[in-house]
Amino acid sequence: TLTAPVEIMRCLKSIKEYAFCASTYPLVITLEDHLTADLQAKVAGMITETFGDLLYVPSSDTLNEFPSPEALMRRIIISTKPPQEYREFLKAQGDQKISGNADKLAEEGNLRRIDSNADDSDGKDEPDDEDDEESEEEDPKFQPDTACEYRKLITIHAGKPKGRMRDALKVDPDKVRRLSLSETQLGKATASHGADIIRFTQRNILRIYPKGTRINSSNYDPMKAWTHGAQMVAFNMQGHDKSLRLMQGFFRANGGCGYVKKPDFLLKTGPNGEVFDPKASLPVKKTLKVKVYMGDGWRMDFSKTHFDAFSPPDFYARVWGSRGCGRTA
DSSP: OSSSOOOOOOOHHHHHHHHHHSSSSSSSEOOOOOOOOOOOOOOOHOOOOOOGGHHHHHHHHOSSSSOOOGGTOEEEEEEEOOOHHHHHHHHHHTOOOOOOOOOHHOOTTTOOOOTTTTOOTTTOOOOTTOOSSSOGSSSSSSSGGHHHHHHTTTEEEEOOOOHHHHHHHHHOTTTOOOEEHHHHHHHHHHHHHHHHHHHHHSEEEEEEEETTOOOOOOOTTTTTHTTTOOOOEEESSSOOHHHOOOHHHHHHGGGGOOOOOGGGGGGGOOSSSSOOOTTTTOOOOOOOOOOOOOOOSGGGGTTSSSOOOOOOOOOOOEETTTTTEEOOO
């Protein structure tokens, strides 16, 4: 990107200094890195040294259940894709026989981890062979010592869809993970696999990010992601568009702590494993009527003759329901 580099230690120290000024709830750091094995060890040392006891380190390589935010108060969590250097090494070698060990892997300075945030702009539901989420330990030739220190710091294992979308959304009872989808992929997935997404997010973390073609830092409507249970809905923070204001209002709930509990209908599972159907036509349970008596400050962005030479502009208020249904008053 066309941005100036920043030293990682400066970032880590700033995060430590300001991590819990606004809230004592856990802070998740999502890393997108392209590090060789030796640099992974250095970064692991930096993170451990800087955060100390604030850093949450899982007791095992994979978790079968994520701890609750309440259990992780004032803790820092690392989320990224586990190192995949060896698989890329195999691809580079092709059919050649590999006889070296992990020391040889560390010497390959040009190895890079697959970009976990790369955007599939077309959002097609096709196999993604380059983004294999299977761990490198499954290959008997691989010795994981070079990435051990870095890997053990990762609490939330991240990845992109592998294979068909329905397969990518399958729930593993023995392992939890984080799946990243672009807004385009989310739109297609909700149209055909809405219930699978909700079932997936009851145990796993779903992260949605803007498509790469939003070069003007615009945003998508986050309601589709929220109503399907997505926990991490990423925004472009440079602008102040409608979607960003909606996000700011949404997270004022729960005291503005940064975490908003999902409604019960997204968490419940029926006796036969059924979950909430986002496409179901449900009866109206409650009707809310809002009457606005007075609003002040709206006119400040416009001159008195901005719309009409004889009178100031008229305004209206829009109230958003929990499912994003707009109403005007």
